[in-house]
Amino acid sequence: xxxxxxxxxxxxxxxxxxxxxxxxxxxxxxxxxxxxxxxxxxxxxxxxxxxxxxxxxxxxxxxxxxxxxxxxxxxxxxxxxxxxxxxxxxxxxxxxxxxxxxxxxxxxxxxxxxxxxxxxxxxxxxxxxxxxxxxxxxxxxxxxxxxxxxxxxxxxxxxxxxxxxxxxxxxxxxxxxxxxxxxxxxxxxxxxxxxxxxxxxxxxxxxxxxxxxxxxxxxxxxxxxxxxxxxxxxxxxxxxxxxxxxxxxxxxxxxxxxxxxxxxxxxxxxxxxxxxxxxxxxxxxxxxxxxxxxxxxxxxxxxxxxxxxxxxxxxxxxxxxxxxxxxxxxxxxxxxxxxxxxxxxxxxxxxxxxxxxxxxxxxxxxxxxxx
Amino acid sequence: xxxxxxxxxxxxxxxxxxxxxxxxxxxxxxxxxxxxxxxxxxxxxxxxxxxxxxxxxxxxxxxxxxxxxxxxxxxxxxxxxxxxxxxxxxxxxxxxxxxxxxxxxxxxxxxxxxxxxxxxxxxxxxxxxxxxxxxxxxxxxxxxxxxxxxxxxxxxxxxxxxxxxxxxxxxxxxxxxxxxxxxxxxxxxxxxxxxxxxxxxxxxxxxxxxxxxxxxxxxxxxxxxxxxxxxxxxxxxxxxxxxxxxxxxxxxxxxxxxxxxxxxxxxxxxxxxxxxxxxxxxxxxxxxxxxxxxxxxxxxxxxxxxxxxxxxxxxxxxxxxxxxxxxxxxxxxxxxxxxxxxxxxxxxxxxxxxxxxxxxxxxxxxxxxxxxxxxxxxxxxxxxxxxxxxxxxx
Numbered sequence: 001x002x003x004x005x006x007x008x009x010x011x012x013x014x015x016x017x018x019x020x021x022x023x024x025x026x027x028x029x030x031x032x033x034x035x036x037x038x039x040x041x042x043x044x045x046x047x048x049x050x051x052x053x054x055x056x057x058x059x060x061x062x063x064x065x066x067x068x069x070x071x072x073x074x075x076x077x078x079x080x081x082x083x084x085x086x087x088x089x090x091x092x093x094x095x096x097x098x099x100x101x102x103x104x105x106x107x108x109x110x111x112x113x114x115x116x117x118x119x120x121x122x123x124x125x126x127x128x129x130x131x132x133x134x135x136x137x138x139x140x141x142x143x144x145x146x147x148x149x150x151x152x153x154x155x156x157x158x159x160x161x162x163x164x165x166x167x168x169x170x171x172x173x174x175x176x177x178x179x180x181x182x183x184x185x186x187x188x189x190x191x192x193x194x195x196x197x198x199x200x201x202x203x204x205x206x207x208x209x210x211x212x213x214x215x216x217x218x219x220x221x222x223x224x225x226x227x228x229x230x231x232x233x234x235x236x237x238x239x240x241x242x243x244x245x246x247x248x249x250x251x252x253x254x255x256x257x258x259x260x261x262x263x264x265x266x267x268x269x270x271x272x273x274x275x276x277x278x279x280x281x282x283x284x285x286x287x288x289x290x291x292x293x294x295x296x297x298x299x300x301x302x303x304x305x306x307x308x309x310x311x312x313x314x315x316x317x318x319x320x321x322x323x324x325x326x327x328x329x330x331x332x333x334x335x336x337x338x339x340x341x342x343x344x345x346x347x348x349x350x351x352x353x354x355x356x357x358x359x360x361x362x363x364x365x366x367x368x369x370x371x
Numbered sequence: 372x373x374x375x376x377x378x379x380x381x382x383x384x385x386x387x388x389x390x391x392x393x394x395x396x397x398x399x400x401x402x403x404x405x406x407x408x409x410x411x412x413x414x415x416x417x418x419x420x421x422x423x424x425x426x427x428x429x430x431x432x433x434x435x436x437x438x439x440x441x442x443x444x445x446x447x448x449x450x451x452x453x454x455x456x457x458x459x460x461x462x463x464x465x466x467x468x469x470x471x472x473x474x475x476x477x478x479x480x481x482x483x484x485x486x487x488x489x490x491x492x493x494x495x496x497x498x499x500x501x502x503x504x505x506x507x508x509x510x511x512x513x514x515x516x517x518x519x520x521x522x523x524x525x526x527x528x529x530x531x532x533x534x535x536x537x538x539x540x541x542x543x544x545x546x547x548x549x550x551x552x553x554x555x556x557x558x559x560x561x562x563x564x565x566x567x568x569x570x571x572x573x574x575x576x577x578x579x580x581x582x583x584x585x586x587x588x589x590x591x592x593x594x595x596x597x598x599x600x601x602x603x604x605x606x607x608x609x610x611x612x613x614x615x616x617x618x619x620x621x622x623x624x625x626x627x628x629x630x631x632x633x634x635x636x637x638x639x640x641x642x643x644x645x646x647x648x649x650x651x652x653x654x655x656x657x658x659x660x661x662x663x664x665x666x667x668x669x670x671x672x673x674x675x676x677x678x679x680x681x682x683x684x685x686x687x688x689x690x691x692x693x694x695x696x697x698x699x700x701x702x703x704x705x706x707x708x709x710x711x712x713x714x715x716x717x718x719x720x721x722x723x724x725x726x727x728x729x730x731x732x733x734x735x736x737x738x739x740x741x742x743x744x745x746x747x748x749x750x751x752x753x754x755x756x757x758x759x760x761x762x763x764x765x
Contacts, residue, residue, distance in 0.1 A: 065719045069726035219631075230631050258714050260749075321738040342727065354731040361730035 005031050009124040015043075016114055016129045018107060038187065050128050056096045059273040067094055068271050070255045070288060075277075076100040077285040077298035077341030079334075080188070080210040080250060082173070086255030087220045091213035092171060094257075096135070098211055099167045101278045103285060104131040106295070108164050112205065116157050116164055135168030140173075140267060144180045148187060149195035149204055157195070160187050161204040173212035174239055179249050184210075188250050212251060246360075249330045252299075252338050253362040284344040291349075298341045303333050306340045310351040314339075318356050327363060335359045376438035379446035385455045385487055392424065394438040394446075395431035396458060396480055400585060401441050407597075414473040423460030423472050429480070441611040448586045452555045454482045463487040466712030468604050475630060478583035478601055482555055485574040488548060488581050488605070492712075492750075493523040494666055495602045495627070498612035499619045499645055500530030506532055506613035507646060509637050511539035513610065516588040516663030518543025520672060521743050521752035525550060525605050527598055527619075530560055530581070532612045534569060541576045542566070544752065548579040548605065554597035556586035594664055595619060600626035608669040610660045621648050623723045624657065633669040636661035672743050698732040700724065703741065705751050712748035 003021040008016045011024025021043040025031045033039030044167065061068060067083070071094050074081040081098065083091040105113065110131045117134075118126045138147060138159045145151075149158035160168060187193040191207040218235045231239070248254075288296050292305060307315070315336075322332055336351075338359035341352045380397065381390035399405055399413075413430035414423070449456065456463040459472045459479050465488055468477040481488055494517050496510055510532045514524045518540035526533040528549035540547040553559050563569040570580050583601060584594065599619055603609050603626035611634070614620035614667060624634045634657040639646030653659055660666055700722040705713060713721075719729050733749060736742045743752050 063720060064716050066715050066726040066730065069730075136429065217631075256715070325738065346727075354728075357731035357734040358727050360734045 005034060007123075012127045013114075013118060013124055016126070017111055032108065044095075050130050051134075056093075056100050057274045058097045058101070058277055059095060059271060061090055061097065061271060064090065064094075064257065067257055068277075069256050070253050071098045072101065072162055072277050072281065073341055073345065073362075074098055074209070074253050075213070075281045077157060077252075077288075077337060078209050079252035079299055079338055079341065081212070081253045081255065082251040083213045083255050084212070085218050085255055086215060086259060089257035089259045091257060092169075093212045095167075095169045095171075095213060098209075099133065099135045099169075099276065100274050101281050102133045102167070103278070103282050105133055105165055107131075109295070113165050116161050116204065119157055120162065134163055135169070136163040136333060137169040137171070140171055140175050142176075142180070142185050144177075145179060148183055148193050149202075151195075151197060153199045155195035155197045155198055155200055155202040155204075157204045158193070160184070160193055160206040160208055163208040164205050165207060166209070168208045168210050170210065170212045172214060174214040185247055190316070192205075207297075209299070210251065216256075246330075249328055249334070252334045255362065280345065283347075287344045287347070287349075288335065288341075298337050298344070301337075303336065306336050309340060309343075309349065310336060314351060314353050314356050317353060318360065322360070325360075331363055335363055338362060374443060376440070376442035376446070379443040379450075380438070380456075383446050383449045385457040385461065385463040385483075388457050389424070392427055392431070392680045393456055393458055393480070393553060394442050395436050396427060397442050397445055397456075397585075398436045398438040398536040399431060399434065400480070401445065402721040408476065410479040411473040411476065414665055423469060424458070426473065427458065427460075442614055443606050445585060448556055449482060452484065452586065454484050454555050454586070455487075456480055456482050457487070463489060465490045467607075468601075471604070471630070475598060475604070476597075477604065481581050481583060482586070483579055483581045484555065484570075485579040486546070486577050488579050491545075492521070492670055492672070493525045493548065493606040493621065494670065495525045495606035495609040495632075496532065496536035496612060497599070497602060497614075497623045499614045499618055499620070499648075500529050500531035500533075501645075502535070502613045503640075503645055504532045505639065506637075507535045510535040513612075513637075513660070513663055513666060514539035514547070515543060517666055518545035518547065520663070522667070522670060522672065523546050523548055525602050527552065527602055527623075528560070528563055528570065528596075530562070531731050534563065536612075537569060537573060537578075541573050542579055546576065546578050547573055548581060548602045549573060550598050550605070551580060551582040551584070551590075552595035553582065553590035554584045554586040555580070555582055557589055559590050583651060596622050599623040600630075603627035604630045605631055606632055606658065608635060608666060610635040610637060610666055611649045611652055611657075612637045613645035614645075615644050616647045616651075618648040621651070624648075624652055633658065634716060635665060635669060639660075697727075698724070699735075701729065701732055702736075702741075702751075704748065708750070712744075714748040718749065 003023060004014060005023050005025055006022035008026050011022050012234055014022040023032060023034060023041045023043060025041060034041055039270065057108040058068060070081065073079065073097055085091060094208050099165060110129050114129060122244060136159050142159065145158065147159050149155060149161060187206045188210060192203050193206050194203050195199065216238050217231045219230045221230065248369040261268045288298055298306065319332065335356065340349045342358050346355065377390050377394045380394040384390050384393055396410065399410060410430065414426040417426045417429045459469045459477060464481055467490055471477050496514050498506060498510060514536040518524055522545045524536050524540035524545060524547045526549065528551055530538065537547045537549060558564040574580060588594065599622045603623050609623055609627040611620040611624055611630055617712045627634045634652060636649035636652040636657045637660045638653065639649055658665065658669065701718060701724060704718060704722055719726050733742065737744065741752060742749050
């Protein structure tokens with residue numbers, strides 16, 4: 001297919017697709033004219049890609065070098081990230097800054113993202129090719145249909161698909177209804193979601209990076225040394241129930257945050273700025289692409305491929321260690337991926353013991369919901 | 372000829388406790404019909420968001436308290452018993468309690484014998500004074516495992532479940548703390564409090580005996596109830612092993628809920644009278660405790676620590692040198708902070724260790740069983756060699 005005829009109002013949008021001559025026509029008459037050759041229409045020019053700057057810099061996050069490191073690792077491998085801590089510990093701040101670290105989308109990826117947006121915003125609404133990965137921050141009261149996709153009669157993509165190739169921030173993850181969380185599990189695993197409606201059944205892509213944030217307990221005081229948790233046991237129990245084991249297993253990096261006391265901020269050296277970290281992220285991502293081909297993200301590569309780059313003695317040592325520390329098989333595989341990413345950040349092709357140990361550390365901190 | 376009250380009190384203050392302030396508080400508590408609650412309400416009336424020490428000073432000044440001979444007498448009694456005292460907000464007074472002062476009913480003063488009652492991960496194991504064989508065995512089983520994982524066991528020092536829990540945990544790395552429902556000078560319960568009894572044994576093994584009461588206060592019902600709330604407040608989780616329908620364990624569980632501590636109950640024989648309390652708690656939403664793993668889970672401690680302990684010896688003995696050499700500064704900071712946990716971020720900043728390396732070191736240390744990690748950070752699993760003796764009173 002080389003040339004397409006579309007309604008004139010949609011010509012700009014169709015022009016975003018590479019390798020197509022898009023001819024915008026006003027009416028059937030004009031379309032017939034073009035086809036019989038009596039009329040000439042100039043192909044719509046494809047607009048230049050756009051990059052929007054978020055304006056959130058990682059250097060604004062004072063202290064918390066470990067959380068910053070986790071964000072950097074997450075950005076490289078596209079790993080899902082869970083930030084747990086009391087209000088004011090900087091969870092949302094870090095979530096937005098992670099998005100700012102992601103490299104531009106390739107043209108093909110940007111077209112996928114634009115296509116999904118167009119389905120939601122209506123024909124002709126998308127007029128420029130945005131190469132900034134999408135950042136979606138649905139409200140915590142979001143319905144399952146709005147999250148996964150729905151619509152009356154005709155399926156419409158939901159937030160997970162709008163976040164395709166980008167970041168889905170779910171604040172107050174533990175306040176989200178349990179069935180919504182459970183419904184999120186399969187799309188996260190599959191990278192696509194099937195939406196069934198009366199008139200159609202459609203699969204939408206949703207290769208997204210989940211950045212979840214939550215309080216360690218309902219009152220939010222756990223982990224804050226200046227306050228006392230006032231939750232009852234029943235509340236805590238319910239809270240913990242929200243994050244069922246399988247859901248937690250799908251989140252690769254768990255980070256506990258504590259608010260930094262203002263008086264301590266003075267002596268803390270500034271962390272790296274986003275531009276510097278983003279450069280490291282780009283370099284490390286390039287390593288994955290060189291190893292496995294274009295578009296490869298450590299999160300999505302088949303696990304056997306990841307395993308092939310890990311020294312066998314590392315797997316042996318760690319599997320015996322993990323037996324003692326009680327992690328599931330799924331968690332094991334996810335740790336392998338994170339270790340692979342860390343090795344890429346380190347610039348080495350083989351995953352060594354210290355990479356695996358760091359990866360395990362993001363798994364081991366318990367979620368501090370037990371007060 | 373008697374010494375000045377403040378001088379006498381100076382003999383029994385814990386490190387970092389102000390003798391003048393303590394003398395004032397003792398004088399206030401020694402007045403008729405005065406209790407910890409009197410001091411708390413005085414402090415609430417003073418208001419302000421100053422530290423507890425400041426509130427206490429103001430409350431004492433307002434009431435025109437001048438310590439007299441009665442304070443000297445009390446101080447002498449305490450000294451003879453080897454007891455030392457910490458006021459709320461002092462370094463040797465657990466922050467878990469002082470954080471809630473004066474809103475929740477934290478005790479104003481802790482009189483203690485043995486190791487100072489500083490902040491450590493604690494589990495309360497409580498239950499009836501007349502347990503079945505099953506109850507005794509479960510209490511001991513839980514207590515031993517919890518202590519082995521480096522977590523302290525708190526209970527009320529009574530006969531029955533309490534005693535079983537104290538005995539089983541006293542020698543482990545976690546150790547044990549007894550909270551008395553009477554003063555230190557009262558021999559109650561007699562077989563535990565007498566010379567060479569359970570309490571002396573506990574102190575000899577690095578345990579603690581605490582009381583918020585003046586030395587001669589007898590164990591009355593109201594005081595035992597008050598004792599139970601201290602048990603709950605000291606612990607991060609309370610597990611009820613056996614108890615009847617009017618069991619004091621229910622009071623401890625109630626206090627635990629008020630203080631936001633986890634409550635667990637051990638399921639029992641449905642036909643036994645001693646199962647009433649735990650089963651009622653279970654029906655009200657307490658978590659079932661079916662083994663030490665559930666308890667450590669409630670503390671946010673990986674039950675895997677247990678596995679590595681019950682395996683071939685403990686990993687700590689085989690690997691510490693290697694880990695310590697690789698991260699000397701990290702371990703030095705953890706040792707100097709012991710038993711307080713240090714947040715991972717704080718560790719990174721204060722030891723200037725790159726996060727990647729720090730996390731690798733911490734994982735190694737967890738695998739080796741050297742550290743435990745909870746919501747408040749990381750701490751060494753066992754008393755560091757250089758620190759153990761410092762906490763014992765002479």
